[in-house]
Amino acid sequence: AQSVTQLGSHVSVSEGALVLLRCNYSSSVPPYLFWYVQYPNQGLQLLLKYTTGATLVKGINGFEAEFKKSETSFHLTKPSAHMSDAAEYFCAVSDRGRDDKIIFGKGTRLHILP
Amino acid sequence: GAGVSQTPSNKVTEKGKYVELRCDPISGHTALYWYRQSLGQGPEFLIYFQGTGAADDSGLPNDRFFAVRPEGSVSTLKIQRTERGDSAVYLCASSLNSKGPQHFGDGTRLSIL
Numbered sequence: 001a002q003s004v005t006q007l008g009s010h011v012s013v014s015e016g017a018l019v020l021l022r023c024n025y026s027s028s029v030p031p032y033l034f035w036y037v038q039y040p041n042q043g044l045q046l047l048l049k050y051t052t053g054a055t056l057v058k059g060i061n062g063f064e065a066e067f068k069k070s071e072t073s074f075h076l077t078k079p080s081a082h083m084s085d086a087a088e089y090f091c092a093v094s095d096r097g098r099d100d101k102i103i104f105g106k107g108t109r110l111h112i113l114p
Numbered sequence: 115g116a117g118v119s120q121t122p123s124n125k126v127t128e129k130g131k132y133v134e135l136r137c138d139p140i141s142g143h144t145a146l147y148w149y150r151q152s153l154g155q156g157p158e159f160l161i162y163f164q165g166t167g168a169a170d171d172s173g174l175p176n177d178r179f180f181a182v183r184p185e186g187s188v189s190t191l192k193i194q195r196t197e198r199g200d201s202a203v204y205l206c207a208s209s210l211n212s213k214g215p216q217h218f219g220d221g222t223r224l225s226i227l
Contacts, residue, residue: 009154043118043205043218044157090156100145100212101170104156 002027002093006105014113019063019078021108023091026072032094033074034102035065039087047089050074061085086112116140118219120206126225129198135191135222139208146189147216148181149205157205163189164212193224201226 007022025031032051036044048059055067065076074091088107095101119138127133139146145164149157159173163183171181178196183189193200203223207216 041220043207043220045218046215049215092156095159099209099214099216100147100162101159101173102147102157102216103159104149106154106156 002029002031002095002103004091004093004103004105006089006091006108008108009106010109010111012111012113013081015083016080019076019081019085019110021076021089021091021110023065023074023076023105024072025074025091025093027093032099033065033067034092034094035059035063035074035076036090036092036104037061037087038090038107044090047076081110081112083112083114086110118206118208118217120204120219120222122222123220124223124225126227127196128227129196131196133193133196133224135193135204135224137189137191137206137208137219139187139189139206140217141187143208143210143217144186145209145212145214145216146183147207147209148189148191149207151203151205151221153202160191162212169212196226198226200224 003026005024035047048057050057050067058064063078090107091105092102121136148160151157161171166186178194181191203221205221207218209216
């Protein structure tokens with residue numbers, strides 16, 4: 001069965017510093033991989049998605065993620081953190097290499113230090 | 115345009131009661147999904163509709179949980195004989211079809227006393 005592991009339930013970075021949120025996945029089929037962001041008391045918003053093709057995926061708000069099959073990783077990065085990036089981030093994999101049944105990680109809360 | 119709407123935003127009820135949670139998807143979206151998010155956890159898949167039928171209900175935890183989508187638009191998640199462990203945020207999402215990105219509502223926070 002598909003699963004994702006997010007390393008670190010809380011990550012703190014200074015404003016302007018690099019953001020790196022780690023995600024490793026397990027999948028028995030070619031995976032679809034996702035990063036979602038959740039702001040307080042709101043639903044989830046899709047940041048980016050990998051399906052096939054180019055392994056470096058660019059998303060909204062300056063975020064990007066790289067699919068590394070050899071490492072089974074899909075880490076999320078942003079070169080320069082902004083205060084508005086403070087939120088919960090979820091890595092996810094789809095159950096059948098499609099967009100329907102999505103399996104989420106436990107999330108990483110990103111704190112931005114002034 | 116209007117996004118996915120979930121009502122109520124908050125629901126507090128006593129253990130043993132019956133509750134209904136409503137989801138209005140984005141107009142024209144044929145696929146609809148329910149997830150449950152417990153405190154400190156990621157969303158957990160419950161059920162997925164394609165049109166009026168449940169294409170995958172493998173995530174429903176037990177037979178106290180049931181969901182319907184009779185006209186292929188609005189969906190209702192129904193929980194019978196609620197237990198304290200049912201307390202969570204219930205999220206609904208819709209997509210144009212099963213191949214499209216899922217758009218999430220803000221969720222219903224359910225508290226069982």
